[in-house]
Amino acid sequence: MLCSIVLAAIQRxxxxxxxxxxxAAKKNQVDVCKILAKxxxxxxxxVNKLYASKAQINSVMMSMDQQLSMLRMSGALSKSTDVxxxxxxxxxxxxxxxxxxxxxxxxxxxxxxxxxxxxxFESMEDDDLDELADQEIDKIxxxxxxxxxxxxxxxxxxxxxxxxxxxxxxxxxxxRLTKLTH
Numbered sequence: 001m002l003c004s005i006v007l008a009a010i011q012r013x014x015x016x017x018x019x020x021x022x023x024a025a026k027k028n029q030v031d032v033c034k035i036l037a038k039x040x041x042x043x044x045x046x047v048n049k050l051y052a053s054k055a056q057i058n059s060v061m062m063s064m065d066q067q068l069s070m071l072r073m074s075g076a077l078s079k080s081t082d083v084x085x086x087x088x089x090x091x092x093x094x095x096x097x098x099x100x101x102x103x104x105x106x107x108x109x110x111x112x113x114x115x116x117x118x119x120x121f122e123s124m125e126d127d128d129l130d131e132l133a134d135q136e137i138d139k140i141x142x143x144x145x146x147x148x149x150x151x152x153x154x155x156x157x158x159x160x161x162x163x164x165x166x167x168x169x170x171x172x173x174x175x176r177l178t179k180l181t182h
Contacts, residue, residue: 014043
């Protein structure tokens, strides 16, 4: 901030010297013009030196900020190392491994049970849905064409009864489910 004020003052003085230089040139005073020109050169050199000094100061400030950041980072890493050591002391790895194995077994059982239930429902639904869909298609064709479609035939209004699931297959599924849950 101070540097900016000094630079502005030097530039104001340089502008005054330039005006004086123009006046001296109009009056044809060569010696005075040379002296004033030297002052302009010196003020420009001073401005350049101030800019260079300002850049060096900024560089030093950034370097100090970087060192401060590194010091803070070092402190944070030291604290996190202490926390990790404390956590390692609190954790009981063998107990956690045993718990994870038990959890894995339970999840496997649950997955197998879910698959069995899905397989059962899929085997029960596929044939029934196809038959119901075919009957519904025949019924709609019959209604739309008013019985004129050749292959439609007579359509009843009652839905077919569900097929009885094979008792032996049902017993096998229950047996597998019992084995998994015990």
